[in-house]
Amino acid sequence: MNTIRTDIRRGSLITAVLALLCSAFLILPANAEPDPFEDCAQGAFCLYDGSGGTGTRLDVPEGGKDEQYTGTALSVQNNTRMWACVYTTGHYGGSxxxxxxxxxxxxxxxGTRWVVASYKLVPTRALCFTGYERCENGQVxxxxxxxxxxxxxxxxxxVDPATQNLGNSYGAETAPKSVWNRTAKHLCFYPRPDYTGTWTEGTTTYGAYVVLRGDSITVPASLAGAFRSHELVNGTSECQ
Known part of the structure; x- marks a missing residue:
């Protein structure tokens, strides 16, 4: 009798263990969904055309950029060591x-989409707020x-054939709001396309607006959109 009781107990124990194991497997999902953005590799900036890291993915290497992004990006993951700068218009403009x-x-x-029209990866967040780096040495x-x-x-x-000024004349549609003078000469800006004119603020009248060699500037609000021509000179006294 003792032998029979022992066998029955062992059989019951084995059955209970098997039942417990089966129930444990049953509560595990058959196909677990991946965590959001987990498919974005280290060293990559990933743009997805779906929200939450879903949909088609574009991988951008560290330091990558695109001034005219034409794809759709509803979510991104930055797995690089750099800051990602994302803009609503091309050429690093807009919001x-x-x-x-x-x-x-x-x-x-x-339901409101924030359009991604350009992006770049830079070493510091401060560089997201400027785009001067696109200007090469020797250029205005x-x-x-x-x-x-x-x-x-x-x-x-x-060289302007009429005035012999070394520079450029242009219309209102191209009047700059910021400038980098990466030449070896000084830059003189004028309010008229023929390298002439003055500005008046209060009781003071100003001649040319000067940007020294190597300097970058944001045009003062009072003069934004007012430049129509500029010339390059060896000394600021040569400005008209």
Missing amino acids: LQTVKPGNDDEYVTD CAFAERNGRGAMTVHVPA
Whole structure:
């Protein structure tokens, strides 16, 4: 009798263990969903055309950039060591979002999409607020927005046949809001296309607006959009 009772107890114990194991397996999901953004590799800035790191993914290497992004980005993951700068218009213009290294971001809230039209990866967050780095040595670069942001126009100096000024004349549609003078000469700006004119503020009248060699500036609000021509000179006394 004792032997029979022992066998029955062992059989009951084995059955209970098997039942417990089966119930444990039953509560595990058959196909666990991946965590959001977990498919973004280290060293990459990933743009997804779906919210929450879903949909088609674009991988951008560290230091990558695109001034005219035409894809759709509703979420991003920044797995680089750099800051990601994301803009609503091309050429690093419009509104700005910054994504810290290791962070993600969403660009659709309550059904409203925040358009991503350009982006760049930079060493510090401060560099997200400027775009001067696009101007190369030896160039005069004019920008459509403050701090070197927005569309950039490179002015190749030419000698005006009538005035013999070494510079450029242009219309209101290209009047800069910020400038970098990366030439070896000083830069003189004028309110008229023929390298003449003055500005008046209060009781003071000003001649040319000067940007020294190597300097970058954001045009003062009172003069924004007012420049119509500029010339390059060896000394500021040569400004008209």
